[in-house]
Amino acid sequence: GENVEQHPSTLSVQEGDSAVIKCTYSDSASNYFPWYKQELGKGPQLIIDIRSNVGEKKDQRIAVTLNKTAKHFSLHITETQPEDSAVYFCAASRGRNQFYFGTGTSLTVIP
Amino acid sequence: KAGVTQTPRYLIKTRGQQVTLSCSPISGHRSVSWYQQTPGQGLQFLFEYFSETQRNKGNFPGRFSGRQFSNSRSEMNVSTLELGDSALYLCASSLLGQTLETQYFGPGTRLLVL
Numbered sequence: 518g519e520n521v522e523q524h525p526s527t528l529s530v531q532e533g534d535s536a537v538i539k540c541t542y543s544d545s546a547s548n549y550f551p552w553y554k555q556e557l558g559k560g561p562q563l564i565i566d567i568r569s570n571v572g573e574k575k576d577q578r579i580a581v582t583l584n585k586t587a588k589h590f591s592l593h594i595t596e597t598q599p600e601d602s603a604v605y606f607c608a609a610s611r612g613r614n615q616f617y618f619g620t621g622t623s624l625t626v627i628p
Numbered sequence: 629k630a631g632v633t634q635t636p637r638y639l640i641k642t643r644g645q646q647v648t649l650s651c652s653p654i655s656g657h658r659s660v661s662w663y664q665q666t667p668g669q670g671l672q673f674l675f676e677y678f679s680e681t682q683r684n685k686g687n688f689p690g691r692f693s694g695r696q697f698s699n700s701r702s703e704m705n706v707s708t709l710e711l712g713d714s715a716l717y718l719c720a721s722s723l724l725g726q727t728l729e730t731q732y733f734g735p736g737t738r739l740l741v742l
Contacts, residue, residue: 518687549728560632560718560733561671568728606671614659614725615684618671 519544521609523619530597531627538622540607541589547609550590551616552581555604564605565592597626630655632721632734640740646707649737651719653700657732659683659725660702662694665716665736674717677702678725706739714741 520543530536542550548569553561567574567581567590574581578597583590594601607619633652641647653660661684662674673686677696694704700721706713716738720731 551730553733558735560720560735562733563730566730608671610728612728614661614676614678614722614729614731615673615686616661616671616731617673618663620670 519547519609519611519617521607521617521619523607523622525622526620527623527625529625529627532597532599534597536592536594536597536601536624536626538592538605538607538624539589540591540609540619541587542609542617543588544609544611545585545588546611547617548612549610550581550583551608551610552579552592553606553608553618555606555621557603561606594624597624599626599628602626632719632732634717634719634734634737636737637735638738638740640742641709642742643709643711645709646705647709647739649704649717649719649739651702651704651721651734653702653719653721654732657721657723658700659722659729660696660700661720661722661725661731662702662704663718663720664688665718666714671718674704676725683725709741711741714739 551566555561580593608616661676676684696702716736722729
């Protein structure tokens, strides 16, 4: 089955700096890659996603890049704010509504 | 529109007991997926239901089962609980459960097995 690895497991940045989280996947048939943000006591919330026919997608301060050849994708958060502090999960899916998640990155933005 | 709701939010059980968790999807959503979240393993897919039928299943033992009702509400059951079943159980709903469709997660049920 699919195996998704996520790094780093923890990340601390100063407010206003950028944060980058990287994921690799093993199944070349995976074609959908969502990113989720999970705040304490809440379920994961989709923040951005990318399809395999797209190399990059941006939504305000958040961007995701995908390298299908290398089988890795990354989340970029610019101008970080304290409210960006949360656990972020990447995921990969080849369809059939079945997702494989990374182990999460705990991001702390220091004011 | 109300989000995905899960009940109960917290549960304490002892080894050997069984437990039933409930999930109400977003109105109109017909696909419900269940995940187990633990610090060591992250989010792991349990199963997905669509139109009262289990459509996909992850690599969990038969002690984990579920069902879906005609109103798309879903229940998950774990029998003969083990200490390792302590986790946050999340359900997620989507409209039709099709490829590339967004999943919306509930807040989860935190299960502690003593």
